[in-house]
Amino acid sequence: MTRAVVGLFVLVLLTGCSGEDAEDAGSGSAPAVPPATATAAPAPPSARPTAPPTAPPTAPPTETSTPAAPEPPLVRPGDARPATAMAAVRHLAGAIGPRPGTSAAYLRAARWTTAEFGRYGWRVRGQSFPTPPGVSWGVPVRGGDSINLIATRGRLPPGRRWLLVGAHLDTVPQAPGAEDNASGVGSLLAVAEALADRRTSLPVVLVAFGSEEPRGPGDDDHHYGSRFYVDSLSPARRRSLRGMVSLDRVGVGGVLPVGAAEGRNRVARELLAAAGRAGVPARFEGEQRSSDHWSFTRAGLPAARLGSTPYADYHSPGDVPSVVDPDQLDRTIRTTLAWLAR
Numbered sequence: 600m601t602r603a604v605v606g607l608f609v610l611v612l613l614t615g616c617s618g619e620d621a622e623d624a625g626s627g628s629a630p631a632v633p634p635a636t637a638t639a640a641p642a643p644p645s646a647r648p649t650a651p652p653t654a655p656p657t658a659p660p661t662e663t664s665t666p667a668a669p670e671p672p673l674v675r676p677g678d679a680r681p682a683t684a685m686a687a688v689r690h691l692a693g694a695i696g697p698r699p700g701t702s703a704a705y706l707r708a709a710r711w712t713t714a715e716f717g718r719y720g721w722r723v724r725g726q727s728f729p730t731p732p733g734v735s736w737g738v739p740v741r742g743g744d745s746i747n748l749i750a751t752r753g754r755l756p757p758g759r760r761w762l763l764v765g766a767h768l769d770t771v772p773q774a775p776g777a778e779d780n781a782s783g784v785g786s787l788l789a790v791a792e793a794l795a796d797r798r799t800s801l802p803v804v805l806v807a808f809g810s811e812e813p814r815g816p817g818d819d820d821h822h823y824g825s826r827f828y829v830d831s832l833s834p835a836r837r838r839s840l841r842g843m844v845s846l847d848r849v850g851v852g853g854v855l856p857v858g859a860a861e862g863r864n865r866v867a868r869e870l871l872a873a874a875g876r877a878g879v880p881a882r883f884e885g886e887q888r889s890s891d892h893w894s895f896t897r898a899g900l901p902a903a904r905l906g907s908t909p910y911a912d913y914h915s916p917g918d919v920p921s922v923v924d925p926d927q928l929d930r931t932i933r934t935t936l937a938w939l940a941r
């Protein structure tokens with residue numbers, strides 16, 4: 600694709616934004632934009648009921664004119680809707696198919712994912728970044744721009760601690776990528792849906808990363824999107840990041856793998872505890888660097904990964920939606936929601 604095409608796409612994504620910088624984050628309390636259900640049938644704040652007509656005449660007349668919005672309830676593991684994640688797997692891997700980070704198919708996937716975030720009341724900003732040419736899992740791929748999708752609710756005040764959940768949207772050229780990684784993006788969208796009318800313990804940013812898949816053998820030959828995103832964060836914003844979780848290959852198996860680059864770090868321990876609270880069997884998989892959490896760890900930021908159960912169709916044309924088990928998606932979403940609620 601050309602830079603002009605990506606630039607156009609970014610412009611489209613920016614439509615409706617109000618000029619916030621790259622470090623916006625979602626609010627931990629009430630969503631800044633209406634959830635999907637309210638978007639379909641918006642109710643202006645003035646439609647909120649005032650005092651019933653039977654109220655005693657002595658009631659203070661100003662109390663009911665502008666009532667404060669009630670705080671939404673804290674999200675619970677039971678808010679998970681795995682059908683949303685499975686529908687995303689079917690669309691991304693079944694309808695769109697292979698989507699290397701610099702391909703036209705990737706842009707189609709990005710547009711669709713942006714619209715899905717929007718359905719649940721999240722505002723998406725596209726972050727364009729360069730990806731070099733290379734050889735991805737044995738197949739030459741051309742260089743060009745790719746794009747991260749940064750989904751937020753409201754504005755993150757300076758110094759406010761925050762959380763990030765991410766999943767890579769790209770694939771290797773030969774795989775439709777149902778498990779790797781439509782499973783992660785689908786789970787991310789299910790988290791977005793669950794949070795439409797729920798609050799989290801801290802503000803959370805959801806990111807669909809581009810160009811995660813390798814384009815060479817070296818440590819710098821993959822994870823281009825997440826590295827670009829980390830580089831775009833100010834030192835202050837980095838200091839206030841409380842934890843990042845990468846959802847990558849989360850729809851195979853019956854036990855949820857937890858991994859981190861430097862062993863059982865704090866975020867990995869939190870995820871194992873969250874799985875326990877959610878009633879999900881999980882195990883620590885040991886040290887691993889092969890997902891976007893590594894970009895954060897490399898920068899000294901707290902991060903871990905959910906997923907990585909081995910499967911026969913990894914990086915192959917057989918990575919189709921039937922590979923993915925909705926029950927494992929449910930375990931992933933429940934655990935992620937429990938982590939966000941802690």
Ligand SMILES: [Zn+2]
Pocket residue numbers: 767779780811847848
């Ligand atoms: Zn992956």
